Amino acid sequence: MNANVRLDGRSLTRAQLVSVARGAKIELDPAQLPAVARAADFLAEQVRREEPIYGVSTGFGSNADRLLGAHHLRDELPGAQPSQETLHEELQRNLIVTHAVCVGEPFAPDVVRAMLCIRINTLMRGHSGIRVQTLEALAAMLNAGIVPVVPQLGSVGASGDLAPLSHLAIVLLGGGEAFYQGERMPGGEALQRAGLSPVTLSYKEGLALNNGTAQMLATGVLALDRLEKLADTADLAAAMTIDAFAGRLGAFAEEVHALRPHPGQVQVAANLRRLLEGSTLSDIPYHLVPKFRAWQPGSWDTPDSQALRFDIGWDWVPFTQRHGREKFYTRFRPFRGGKKHQPQDAYSLRCIPQVHGAVRDAIAQAARVLDVELNALTDNPIVFPDAQKQHVEEQVISAGHFHGMPLALAMSYVKAAIPVLASISERRLNKLVDPATNDGLPGFLIGNEDSTESGHMIVQYTAAAIVNDLASRAHPASVYSIPTSANAEDHVSMGANEARHVLAMADDLGKVLALELYTAAQALDLRRDMINAARGLADRADAESLASKVSGAPIPGSPDREGFLAEVEGLRQELSSAAEFRPGRAVAAAHAALRAQIPFLDRDRALDGEIGLVVRLEREGHILSAAKGT
Template sequence: MNTVIIDGNGLTLDQLVAVAKQGYKVVLHEGAQKRVEKSRKIVERIVKNDEVVYGITTGFGKFSDVVITQNDCKTLQKNLILSHACGYGKSFPTEVVRAIMLLRANALSKGYSGITLNALNTLIEMINKGVHPIIPEKGSLGASGDLAPLAHMVLPMIGEGEAEYKGEILNGKDAMDRAGIPLVELTAKEGLALINGTQVMTAVGALAVDEAIQLLKLADVSSALTMEALRGIKDAFYPEVHSIRPHKGQMTTAENMLNLVEGSNLVTNQGELRVQDAYTLRCIPQVHGASKDAINYVLERVLIEMNSATDNPVITENGNVISGGNFHGQPMALSFDFLGIAAAELGNISERRIERLINYQLNDLPAFLVKKGGLNSGFMITQYAAAALVSENKVLAHPASVDSIPSSANQEDHVSMGTIAARKSRDIIENVKRVIATEIMAACQAIDFRENVKLGIGTSAAYRVVRENLSFIEEDRIMYKDLDKCTELLSNRTLINEVEKVVKIKY
């Protein structure tokens, strides 16, 4: 049985992807159970002794000075969920919802939240039985955490809202009943414990990082194919060039390029055909490498956040209940803005390589990579479409984190907009994937115009996958269908998996 054990500390990106996309089950670690029970006893003591503690015996936000009686604690927590569930827009896809639920469960399992073990187990059971709350994408400021979307996550737990179960969207109670999961009656602090955190932005961003890592590899493959198609100069990738400017991503990219084209008779040496290449070929290590370094930085931040307690208040190991700011999404907001910018640059340089492939003034290939040009347009408009995507990315890459709008009557007077940053980075990555698919198609088309071709060990694997699924474009045909097929080869990782059977691509 494929399972992931959570304890709040060791969750990896691969495990997150396994639960989100592959349906892995979730098991709560025994040690985590004990920590959860310990922190819950502290909450129960506070309520019993009528202590005034934010979010347990008080209202929320600007209502933090309103004391709540023991009799009203359950009503307070339920009202919190009902009032905060005000998201808007299309709902997150199932894989994102599962990632959100997993991350919230993992954060709660650290034992700093004061939730009951029953409520936590209910959330885990929903993951395992496939009850997926309908969560709108929009409505989070990224502080105090992802309140609105996480409230939508909780609604089915209390028999409200909507959830998808076995492919059908049901009201929350029906979904829980069909799955055989008892509803939860939220008690002191539990509503707040379930929604006060950064798990929505982190889930969206973490899955985007996973896609971005694949994009880094694909960008090296596509550029290596283009290098061969344009008979590029490999000297620019030699280690002695990069050891004197030893940025890790730059050195890694140069190594990848040499490995991918190893054995090729198309790549050239300096001075063989020309003295130097244009920047989009010669500077691949510097440009791709900078994006590698940026995305690896974001990966480090994401792994920290995935295993953090982002509640307010937090119940510390020594029993203190402290109101802090761990819910604030700024560390993720800046990271995901950076992620989007790094991905956008991969698209920018790829689109310029597409131009070099199809523009007969810049190469020795047929115009727009087609026979009988004029009668046929070939790859002419594919560059238009790619240019539109990279231009859109320039708009999307504007940082969300530089904006802040005060909320809760100025009690919460600086927010992160981190969830917007995560969603934007995800959209940028999808656009770039299409651009890279276009470059791969164009490069393979260009290679087919060469004679006596011997491709590199890595590029030959990529070329073979493309040609097994897409034929040479002899004359004009409906282009989006081919582009869709090529994009799917990238999305389902067929192409990169085949390449990595012969060349390990580093990132």
């Protein structure tokens, strides 16, 4: 059971907000409530003194120059019935009911709960003029599990998230719609079922409730919570791919990254070293890695090996092709298998720290901005009840804290980073399935001895389609400002759209990473089994038997045959004396978690169900948790 999160307007963390979004209850810090009450009492006193205050005794936006009268004009007509609410109450109510005009599908409950928590927290600062009883009613609504229906489209990110926040507040007034105990219903009915009563708003309370950055902040925080886990998942998927390639680890060395110490880059390199610790596949001598050959009935010599879905082989480098390279072939054996002898891998492997790290730095910058915003005052005007000033406009100050540009630009940065991480993941996936680039693995990671199988071919198509979609959605919304409120609000942030896009895009990024994990697991099985099959053959057979797997061998009786067999014997002894080849411990744990749910693809089968399953396993964190548990 989640502990209550205490809100004081100053100490809310992203982790606490995520906890509330997922069901934790809140409580208001009693020590802060007197400050809340002082601001409300101050406004009431200024209204008694007939002081003109924006949003309290004036209209809103381009109506800011219109002062409220003493009573409704129509009350002066003969026979008119006096209005049931004051002009001040009507002003605040109308603000909410006319501004709740969003359209589209409703936000998920976690987003709405986060929005409510953020709004309550900022109002706890004591500079908004809301009464304690109204704030307590808002907290009671959240704790009761009432989730206002907030359609996703309608905020321009200044003046804050006016329309979506009005959908929150209208339920507090007994209007709008809400979800309660899994059922969608009128807002007033939800309050009644929860044992709560509607609220009548007082001075500035409507403006306090709907003027702020809660939607963009809620979606941004939830997106970062997902993205921080996805950054770890991307490192894990990359590590599994490195082991599947029997890749080179020098590019991740600590001393290398000390020379270009971008924080994210250094972190990713360290992650890769940890994930690949214990691997005997990475940095394996290139001549020990056989290449795939299609299985034939005579490929293997024992019943167990006959069950394999592949054959293996090497090409021998003749003595006549070694001139000028004698020193090289003294150190490395003259057999070309799946791995080329080269000190560096492709960019999608070698540059993982630089690319993944840059994405992490974008996330970290956004986190810095969101951490400030979580405990910031974001409505307008700002009330300073304790200020000793001559004029009220020095105590109730109109400013622009509702403007979402700090969040919008931070989200634009993250939005551009998401397809970068998805793209490099897809490039690794593509490299795994392409026989021209996968270092000796079968094409599309399937044996296909009868030429009827497609294996993982179309998995790459799906990843490519998602990457293209992410790239097309990455254009920053923050560069397009469309003026509102008759040009009184002539520059807006569009931060709500930006953060909403990022939240949706994070989920699609997870799908691409899941597809890489799915494909890398298949490739890892093949790489490990092919090398261990070579080891097993070397352990039970002589040089002549191993030589049957080598192409380009001198024919029996030729002058080079004896020297060739001596070199094969050297290869045999090196393979035979090696321990069983295995991936890094963390990679192995993640692989085992995936294999516990999805078996190796030995022959073509329907993949739709397991593709959906691996996406769910990634989203729920099962594979990442297995790796972190090592």
